[in-house]
Amino acid sequence: MSTRSSMRREVSTEELEAPLLSYGDAVAWIAQHFIPLPARAMPLAACLGTVLMEDVVAVDDIPNFDNSGMDGYAVRSSDCAGPATLLEVGEVIAPGSAVKVMTGQPIPDGADAVVPWEATISRDDGRIEVTAPIDAGQFVRLRGSDIAEGTPVLGAGTTVGPVEIGIAAALGRTELLVVAKPRVGVLSTGDELVGVTEELGRGRVRDSNGPMLVAAATQLGAEVTGVAVAPDDPAAISAALHRLAEDADLVVSSGGASVGERDWLRSILASEGELALWRVAMRPGKPVAIGRIAGAVVVVLPGNPGAVAACSHVVLGRALRAMAGGLIEPSTVTGVLEEDLDGDAERTVIHPVRIDGGAVRPAASKSSQSLSNAVGMDGWLIVPPGGLKAGVVVEVEALP
Numbered sequence: 049m050s051t052r053s054s055m056r057r058e059v060s061t062e063e064l065e066a067p068l069l070s071y072g073d074a075v076a077w078i079a080q081h082f083i084p085l086p087a088r089a090m091p092l093a094a095c096l097g098t099v100l101m102e103d104v105v106a107v108d109d110i111p112n113f114d115n116s117g118m119d120g121y122a123v124r125s126s127d128c129a130g131p132a133t134l135l136e137v138g139e140v141i142a143p144g145s146a147v148k149v150m151t152g153q154p155i156p157d158g159a160d161a162v163v164p165w166e167a168t169i170s171r172d173d174g175r176i177e178v179t180a181p182i183d184a185g186q187f188v189r190l191r192g193s194d195i196a197e198g199t200p201v202l203g204a205g206t207t208v209g210p211v212e213i214g215i216a217a218a219l220g221r222t223e224l225l226v227v228a229k230p231r232v233g234v235l236s237t238g239d240e241l242v243g244v245t246e247e248l249g250r251g252r253v254r255d256s257n258g259p260m261l262v263a264a265a266t267q268l269g270a271e272v273t274g275v276a277v278a279p280d281d282p283a284a285i286s287a288a289l290h291r292l293a294e295d296a297d298l299v300v301s302s303g304g305a306s307v308g309e310r311d312w313l314r315s316i317l318a319s320e321g322e323l324a325l326w327r328v329a330m331r332p333g334k335p336v337a338i339g340r341i342a343g344a345v346v347v348v349l350p351g352n353p354g355a356v357a358a359c360s361h362v363v364l365g366r367a368l369r370a371m372a373g374g375l376i377e378p379s380t381v382t383g384v385l386e387e388d389l390d391g392d393a394e395r396t397v398i399h400p401v402r403i404d405g406g407a408v409r410p411a412a413s414k415s416s417q418s419l420s421n422a423v424g425m426d427g428w429l430i431v432p433p434g435g436l437k438a439g440v441v442v443e444v445e446a447l448p
Contacts, residue, residue, distance in 0.1 A: 066327055068394075071329055078338075078376070079366070084373035085297060087225050088227075090224060095212075095216075095224050095226050096208060097207065098372065099207055099372060100225070101227055103200050107197065108197055109197045110192070111191060111192075112191060113155075114154065115155060117187040118164045120149065120163045120167070121176060122141065122146065122148075122161070124141060124159060124160060125186070128181060130181055134146040134178060135174060140157075146178075162186065208226065230297045231298070232271065233275070234276070234292075235258075235277075235302070236277045237278050241277055243255065256353050261300050262275060264365075268365055270298075273296050282316060285304065285316055289301070289341050290341065296344045297371060299341070300349065301346065302349045321340045323339040325337060330395055330398060331395045333349070349363065354419055380427075381443070382442070384439060385437070387438045388435065389435050391432065392433060398428050399431050400422040401428070402424065408429065411425060427444040427447055
């Protein structure tokens with residue numbers, strides 16, 4: 049169980065009155081400052097979800113030999129202009145003969161078509177009757193008909209999926225030059241935190257933010273390289289940040305970014321690294337901060353679990369997609385808002401919604417402490433200051 053720290057920091061009037069960065073400006077700042085990580089040659093099996101940084105050109109014809117597209121018999125089409133009787137032979141095609149072939153087998157020299165089994169009748173004398181006319185080239189997959197040698201097959205900027213991995217393997221590639229997967233460290237802060245299996249006591253809560261952020265980073269294609277929990281103690285938080293930063297491109301933290309006496313993250317970044325962005329006019333998520341320490345980017349999210357979920361989408365998602373070389377903005381789904389959303393007079397609200405047959409249904413409004421209103425959601429609706437009226441067409445930012 050964590051030990052409650054007795055340390056307090058002095059809260060200044062200046063920080064209490066610090067201006068808020070608009071939601072739009074914050075999103076634009078992320079797009080401008082987060083760039084793809086360096087390219088790295090990675091084993092094919094590790095490339096799923098990464099972005100190619102090279103053009104992949106075929107060094108062979110695919111297929112590299114003429115082969116059968118059906119189970120049946122390889123024949124000379126000139127022998128099968130109409131119903132025909134052919135002698136089944138082993139390997140060499142001659143006038144009036146046929147060779148049994150399976151799908152994918154090479155076409156024997158001299159043959160130029162394949163008769164499917166269902167278009168033949170086998171006789172006891174070793175001959176087959178062809179019951180339908182066959183044209184030249186029928187059911188023959190020619191060398192290079194899929195991919196010809198020298199053809200650009202995959203272009204730089206392509207997101208590598210299962211099909212791309214299959215094509216690369218078919219071309220003999222064991223590795224690809226891709227944007228490296230972002231390495232992420234996850235830090236939870238707070239004197240009140242206990243492990244997920246520990247008993248709750250007065251003033252104690254289980255650490256849900258850590259597991260949620262690990263899952264969010266993994267879902268976004270990152271590699272989680274470390275997890276830590278620290279009390280509201282500047283020395284402990286600093287040590288955890290530096291330890292996580294050793295093996296990470298980005299450290300994401302929950303808690304400690306606001307203006308409370310125990311919120312140390314900003315001062316640590318400012319004194320030991322860099323504090324680049326703080327306070328965004330959005331709800332939840334006003335105390336979001338971004339900085340750098342020990343060579344790693346640090347994204348500081350609020351401590352309330354509901355706010356962590358929303359800010360993971362808005363901030364962490366854009367940051368990691370940019371670092372991975374992909375599209376920064378999430379995909380969207382269009383629908384019609386079913387009910388009024390009052391929103392906030394001055395801040396952008398990040399609201400969980402469900403989509404049913406084109407109808408956008410906002411989840412019940414709860415405090416940022418709550419995660420339950422986001423259960424089963426289909427995406428996030430970005431509600432501008434002043435709110436939205438029922439019946440308007442809206443774009444919902446979809447989940448990864």
